[in-house]
């Protein structure tokens with residue numbers, strides 16, 4: 001059986017080990033692309049189910065746009081193309097053929113115009129929007145797409161950075177700047193709600209700096225989370241695109257005053273990266289930990305028996321328990337595999353992070369009780385069968401809260417305010433877990449760049465919720481009104 005590297009020994013290896021033992025994903029023959037295994041995919045589906053509802057509840061509709069984007073379209077917005085030029089997969093031919101050396105690309109099938117595999121869909125969508133939108137009556141246009149995208153990566157890590165990944169991308173068009181800004185902020189709020197209340201990961205909403213914003217956007221907002229090694233991970237982004245794309249793609253509408261105007265746009269997205277955030281926020285040295293509200297499998301019942309007579313009795317009673325708990329969740333597993341011992345089953349479900357395990361054997365049957373085992377704390381609780389449903393319901397809610405609070409406490413314990421450059425430098429050079437450092441910054445990208453080059457710390461965001469105060473830039477000592485978060489990041 002594979003032994004998990006501990007977080008203290010080697011955090012990066014621990015992350016890869018968790019992915020392996022929990023059977024979330026594996027490397028594929030396609031370099032830089034992963035295979036998401038059934039258990040890992042069930043977690044992504046669980047994310048999708050909740051988030052898709054939230055996106056629809058806020059008025060958006062799902063649609064699907066082509067994977068291939070004509071090069072001329074992708075290059076229409078100049079900042080956008082610069083932002084993605086270095087990581088594009090390009091389709092140049094459309095046919096293979098036999099040759100004496102085996103199958104080759106048919107040189108005669110060269111495309112007259114190359115196609116780009118979408119790195120994101122602003123361009124192809126907005127070209128379409130320009131045909132859909134005619135008057136103010138067509139606005140707002142609120143579209144979401146669940147899709148795969150490709151960004152060519154040289155150094156990859158499962159879920160965090162792969163050449164192909166899965167995501168949702170929302171794209172909207174509005175009548176005014178205020179409406180677009182409100183939409184960008186609203187969707188940041190939806191992501192915040194989802195990540196904090198379902199994934200139990202505390203986040204800080206903020207504004208990205210000019211150098212870190214999305215290519216082609218007016219403003220980019222993000223939510224930032226701290227992983228257990230103190231590094232930051234951006235779990236979602238929302239962009240106010242202004243009229244940059246509207247002008248490049250001629251997305252215009254006739255306003256109520258009869259005048260033709262450009263629309264105001266937003267885009268926003270979260271990806272399978274969130275699975276990486278989930279792993280790194282909560283899991284321990286024994287395996288994955290999934291918060292109950294988002295777990296695809298919340299409860300597993302493991303029957304314990306030795307003789308055939310015990311087996312018959314225990315399984316019959318376990319099935320009754322399973323039926324009873326279905327009020328809480330449809331998907332409750334009774335692990336009645338005969339070829340595995342209870343011990344190896346405990347081990348497997350612990351590695352996979354199933355929130356609650358119910359152990360049930362002849363002794364429990366005799367006492368009319370069952371043993372509940374929490375995955376997060378490993379606490380064992382004996383519960384009378386007639387109280388089981390209520391106890392399980394309460395316990396799942398408690399676990400959800402406890403997992404969030406634990407992550408929040410970790411973040412607070414590893415957050416600092418630093419106002420002195422030498423202290424700041426020493427912090428990032430020497431501290432094992434450097435965490436989030438709140439410091440003043442003048443707004444100049446030279447200071448930002450120099451800090452990044454010297455200390456590998458970047459400005460994660462300018463937190464939205466903060467009081468203005470008089471301070472001095474940590475690097476150049478110029479006047480500053482706001483603190484930003486510096487951190488090492490994924």
Ligand SMILES: [Zn+2]
Nearest residue numbers: 442447473476
């Ligand atoms: Zn400065």
